[in-house]
Amino acid sequence: MSSKTQFYCRQPKCIELTQDYEEITTFPKPTGDCRASLYSGNGKYFAYTQPSEVVVVKASEDASEEVRIPTPEVFDLHFSPKGTYLCFWCKPVLLNKESGVWSKNVKIFNISTKKVVSEWSNKIQGGWKPQFTQDEKLFAKNVDNREIHFYDVTNSSNLEEINLSQPKFKYKPADSKDSFQNFQLSPGLNASIAIFYPEKSGKPATVVIYNVPNFNQPTSKKNFFKAERCQLKWNSIGTALLALASTDHDTTNKSYYGETNLYLLGIAGSYDSRIDLKKQGPIHDITWSPSAREFAVIYGYMPAETAFFDARGNLIHSLPMSPKNTILYSPHARFVLVAGFGNLQGTVDVYDRQNKFAKVSTFEASNTSVCEWSPCGRFILTATTSPRLRVDNGCKIWHASGKLIYIKEYNELYSVGWRPQGVEEFPPLKGLENAPEPHQSAKEYVERKRANSSSSESKPSGAYRPPHARNSANNTRTNLYQKELAASLGGSASASGTGRTKTVPGAAPQTAQPVESKSAAKNRKKREAKKQSQGDDVKATPSPSSSSSEVNTTKNSSAAQPSASKVDGTSEGGSVLGGIASLEEKKIRSLLKKLRAIEVLKMKQANGDELEDTQISKIQKEDDIRKELSNLGWTD
Numbered sequence: 001m002s003s004k005t006q007f008y009c010r011q012p013k014c015i016e017l018t019q020d021y022e023e024i025t026t027f028p029k030p031t032g033d034c035r036a037s038l039y040s041g042n043g044k045y046f047a048y049t050q051p052s053e054v055v056v057v058k059a060s061e062d063a064s065e066e067v068r069i070p071t072p073e074v075f076d077l078h079f080s081p082k083g084t085y086l087c088f089w090c091k092p093v094l095l096n097k098e099s100g101v102w103s104k105n106v107k108i109f110n111i112s113t114k115k116v117v118s119e120w121s122n123k124i125q126g127g128w129k130p131q132f133t134q135d136e137k138l139f140a141k142n143v144d145n146r147e148i149h150f151y152d153v154t155n156s157s158n159l160e161e162i163n164l165s166q167p168k169f170k171y172k173p174a175d176s177k178d179s180f181q182n183f184q185l186s187p188g189l190n191a192s193i194a195i196f197y198p199e200k201s202g203k204p205a206t207v208v209i210y211n212v213p214n215f216n217q218p219t220s221k222k223n224f225f226k227a228e229r230c231q232l233k234w235n236s237i238g239t240a241l242l243a244l245a246s247t248d249h250d251t252t253n254k255s256y257y258g259e260t261n262l263y264l265l266g267i268a269g270s271y272d273s274r275i276d277l278k279k280q281g282p283i284h285d286i287t288w289s290p291s292a293r294e295f296a297v298i299y300g301y302m303p304a305e306t307a308f309f310d311a312r313g314n315l316i317h318s319l320p321m322s323p324k325n326t327i328l329y330s331p332h333a334r335f336v337l338v339a340g341f342g343n344l345q346g347t348v349d350v351y352d353r354q355n356k357f358a359k360v361s362t363f364e365a366s367n368t369s370v371c372e373w374s375p376c377g378r379f380i381l382t383a384t385t386s387p388r389l390r391v392d393n394g395c396k397i398w399h400a401s402g403k404l405i406y407i408k409e410y411n412e413l414y415s416v417g418w419r420p421q422g423v424e425e426f427p428p429l430k431g432l433e434n435a436p437e438p439h440q441s442a443k444e445y446v447e448r449k450r451a452n453s454s455s456s457e458s459k460p461s462g463a464y465r466p467p468h469a470r471n472s473a474n475n476t477r478t479n480l481y482q483k484e485l486a487a488s489l490g491g492s493a494s495a496s497g498t499g500r501t502k503t504v505p506g507a508a509p510q511t512a513q514p515v516e517s518k519s520a521a522k523n524r525k526k527r528e529a530k531k532q533s534q535g536d537d538v539k540a541t542p543s544p545s546s547s548s549s550e551v552n553t554t555k556n557s558s559a560a561q562p563s564a565s566k567v568d569g570t571s572e573g574g575s576v577l578g579g580i581a582s583l584e585e586k587k588i589r590s591l592l593k594k595l596r597a598i599e600v601l602k603m604k605q606a607n608g609d610e611l612e613d614t615q616i617s618k619i620q621k622e623d624d625i626r627k628e629l630s631n632l633g634w635t636d
Helices: 442-458 482-489 519-535 585-604 613-620 622-631
Strands: 004-008 012-016 038-039 047-051 053-058 065-069 074-079 086-091 095-098 107-108 117-120 138-143 149-154 170-171 183-187 190-195 205-211 220-224 229-234 238-248 258-265 272-276 283-288 294-299 305-310 314-322 326-329 335-341 347-352 358-364 371-375 381-383 394-399 403-410 415-418
Touching: 038 074, 047 074, 047 086, 053 086, 138 183, 183 229, 190 229, 190 238, 205 229, 205 238, 205 258, 220 238, 220 258, 220 272, 229 283, 258 283, 283 326, 294 326, 314 347, 326 371, 335 371, 335 613, 347 381, 371 415, 381 415, 403 442, 585 613, 585 622
Parallel strands: none
Antiparallel strands: 004 012, 004 415, 038 047, 047 053, 053 065, 074 086, 086 107, 107 117, 138 149, 149 170, 183 190, 190 205, 205 220, 229 238, 238 258, 258 272, 283 294, 294 305, 305 314, 326 335, 335 347, 347 358, 371 381, 381 394, 394 403
């Protein structure tokens, strides 16, 4: 395999896999901090930033230097499709405060002629990238979300600089008051452009598609509501578009994810439809097949549904529901990777698309923040990067059969990626070959993992006990419920079985004398008034705990005692027992209830049960809850 992998720690490195994973020594190493690095789409060039310049090298065997561009404070890079132009966004500088003139911080650099062909000012980094057509004859520039200007760059080698005041084509909304949010040029020889207008003043959101440069009549148009944002994703040949519309808030209050809907549009206008997803919940991921004949969607509350649709939006196949949120086709569209990253456990499943979705392998890649297929379609790269995670940074390379063949650990790893190469350089797979011999790093890692697993299995297993209750001198089996019960009854139930009572600091003192409720007081006054009106000689003075009917103090003397079955502090007659709970005590009870729920979830996790995102989030809050309990004066 001749694919290169670029590892970006604090400084970029290029590694050739055919050289036993050794660093390419001829690569010109940076001398200062690097903010961004990037391969061109065709894998011809590799560029990285330095504090005062941008360095471009040839992505060849010797990784020789191509050009150094003296431009300070570059924060982002972008290549044109064929790698002819390198675009970069620099830190904007206010040149004149009175006139509000800013520096020209967006630049387009022609690598072959080694000169800047265009530059302009764009203070906001989001959406700054100029978009090129696939043949690199035109590039499109956003003008204040009111217009899109197209510039001809075919003669850029003969020009000192492109005149931005004279675009070749312009797109303007039909209504001059409208403003679009984003747009996306299609790949393919005949360029189309998709433009998204969000909802405004009761008007629905809209996605329109035009053939460039015919902007008089759209070739396709779709109106829909519930769309504050929209992700536009073309297939590889630019004949169909997926529009993923989303809102921040769910109007039905069923989910904090907001609402998402998926729409499919064709450039010929022959079809446009909303994709019918049978399970409720958010859309986690969408992707086109490299063949452009189908797409896949992961959606719904966990465990999620993974479904495959043809280019017309008809359902082809569904995988069994599982906690997944990432889906990737291999470059030849032979295999499909379905995984659960982020807050999920990191399980990766590989399916053979050309063999009725038969499962090829399953492996665990926990804490993964980067996942990519190799250009040859035989290997999978997973990595844990900073700042997503500050610990266990490193990368792993797996064979599609699920076998780990290489691992490299770093103190801080910021990005990692394969060198792009065309699928035509690799023959299609008739079948998956056997995995190559693992690198020594992978063998050592697997051996360590096996040893750790064996040692953990040799330890005696038992019921789950929280960390604070382990290795304690008092081995009495207790639980949070017993402790909470003891506190709520002022020590009438012992949490440890030793007879000692437990009190809550800051809580109201608990007494055996019950407190008279409002209803009991009202009934008592009614009875006294009635007896006075009848002229009774004996004035009855009921006890404060008397109920709504006459109380025989001899027979019902036990009514003044707290009921052990009422742990909430109220009797059946409505009287409050043991004193009125303070705000601190109520808060402590609520927090203890959450801890009991976390204990149950931990037991499920220890038994190997799969947990949902919200359940994992609850477990992660255990330390915060215990800290809050400690601040309230609660001790175990």
